[in-house]
Amino acid sequence: MSSKIKVEKPLVILHGDEMAQIAFEQILEQFVKSRLDIDLVEIDLTAENRLVTNGRAVREAIDALKAHGVGVKNAGMTVNRAQLDELLSKHPDIQESDLDKLATKSPNGAIRKGIGGNITREDIEFRNLKSVRPEWQGRDIEVDTMDSGGLDFSYSELSNATGVAKIVFVGSSGDPQELHRRTLKKGDPWMLATNSLEEVQAWAHRFFQRALKEKRDIYLGLKDTVVPGYDGVMRAAIEEIYESDYAEAVAAAGLQYHYELIDAQAARIISNPPERALWGVPDNVSGMKLYKLVQQLKRYGLPERKAHVSISRMSAGGGDQYGSFNAPAIEDGIIKVLVDGQEKHARFVKASDPILFMSNDRDAIKDWVKQVFRDASLSKKEVYFGLKREFVDYDEVYSSIILEIRKELAALDTPPPSFMIMRPSRQLSKMICDPPRWGLYPAQNLDGDIFSDISAALGGSLATASSVIKSKDGTMLYEAPHGTAHDLFLRYLETDGKEANFNSSALIFAVGNALEELGSRENNEALIDYACRLKTALIETVAQGTITGDLKGKTADPSSETLVDMCGFLDAVESNL
Template structure:
């Protein structure tokens, strides 16, 4: 390799919190900056910066992704009461992911990163399971209220055409809690279309599951949109590709998935997809071994590490201890974003670099050098190392590939 690979258009870089923020910088220093003239438009989504800007920085970052077409995001804290006190926050800011996804309005595709040496907890899962998660609305854009005492809660809609709907939710006899959620037909339609297109592109069966027996209007609408779009647009194409689509209740889908060999796209509403993607990634080995990309209806991409901020490792890191935090999801977020940037810009060297980075990472694991979360799952002799040593080993393998 002679000289650094050039970039013509920047990625939108969204920095994050705690140990993943530390890993983020390590990955850039060890694996990106020595080989690339890395070009990014930087946004600090760390919790202190969100507090300073009244969370305006999060919306600014999302709109930057709309301008440039590709973003890459580190894991961030969504504060609860304990975090509010720990960080001295003025309020419990919304989920940054929820804000970004509301602005981009798309579908999150999550797929496990498979290696030859990591044994899944469910041994008959021999094919990857792709989670397709709707990324708009639901509890991530909800309205909540702490009911202080007796009173009546109502659901009220007033249409511009004079239509009205009013129904009692509950007559409270004492304190309680209240929540309101929403979604939009056009967002559900975008979600369904993205799922059908992805299934066709990868030639995998598509499953969609919800709970329309309980949420007859809300989940029922999702079911209707999927079925109508399949019947009107995709049925013949699916038959030609030799794949199928079907709907089932989510509790039935969970049982079917656990009995399966994998190899399907599993479409889920926002919260369901959040939970089940963690289940799938953990069952395949580790939360840190999963890719995650948000694809908006107008073709924007946001790649991220889908796990949390590894808080306990961060507390140890602050004490000066070395940790064996797994950076693979962060590496693959960067490689996915760089590859997409290369595709959009016609930058073949950048695409080749992204491919080489992923291959070097997997080969390092398969050679027996890995972080502690993977070492106890390895089917071959493994050497558990700290994060810095792991990244340096990947850099050695990457350098060899790029020579």
């Protein structure tokens, strides 16, 4: 007779890439397959398989999650140009022009949209990990952002009827050319933003000249993987100027230049600030939030963090920037927004100016707000929304829905949790500098991406945070918020697997949460008990001082730490089961 715990419902497993996948396979073998009699619906979401299947693997993942309801997702690569070229060279029969966008882009947004899910991230409650408290006072860091263009100078409306929105361009021919269309429902917010490439280039010159004059290392952050036709256009223009006009001077001055995705870069700089730097964030909305945070940190320092932070990220619906149409203008002309044939807005753009059109779904926003209030009530947390409602119609709909849900709950004699609505810059400042013991921070998609990475970095690392995507229909996708650990994977390959360094905490916790959810759905007490013991064993292992190298010196008693590699850590967790 098998000693394995019988599980009736299947678990969806979405495989990923690089070092995270090496760890994931070992976790599944050590803590799932060897201990449970369970059907795993496994889908290969590696970058190569997404390419080879022309994105079909992503659609299969969405279908499997909808069919079975609970899954675990591992981190996967979003390929850059060089990596894509390498994959295409391995598969010469594949023509890039024939590829679906799901074949080469990150699958994350498509999966969230496909299941209608929003992300909640929070710290794993390790007992003996100290929060990162870098020394900010005295650091000479300046944030430089554009004072023109972008979302600060956008046009937004709420759709006054259900219909089709079209983005139309009129160039030198005088004939309208449709660039994009999407369906909007009554009450859905939409926004058109553009930037002047000439102003981006002028800003780039001022930015690099300032860095040289003030002798500062240079940091540049954008989200070019998500909005390649907008942030990607700006990055290309800025880096072309850097390479042609400033790279040699920067090197001669002994300075360094760093480019990174803005979410990862924000986490790195806030948790490990350089001594002296100029931080360029061309997007003025993100730039001003980070400018205000840096000014506060420089003046007052970073207080000791005694509370765990939870962030709810609005990622369903239209996805904001993550589901946007974004592209450079093909020539000088006029860009227009038409809704059911009626012109709503028009503006002049020049050739190569980046254009972004985004929208969201009012019903999805309402579902998200309900989810936020429900989660906060269950966890007895206070809620701190971040919205720029007094300036942007796009944000005002969120505020209206929050008050609408509040009235609905009051009518049902179900009081909502305590909540506040503040500007996003104040929300970020409160989360980092003044977090209450039980705080939940709901944020729009891009803000949530940046804020959650900063919070996780200050909590220890992305490997010490948990993440779940929840949908209205009950679909739950648990994941680790970290990436694929490319550098560690290269070292793993160079040493033929002898050096396997990776913190598996977040993946173990995700598996434990998924198994606990499965157990609850089928009233399987043995499975619930095992899932809880697995998570407890993880927390107990770290409490005993057994840690991977990324947490060195971050426990309450560094002198009692025992450093182990990935396999040693997994074995230690297993011994505590």
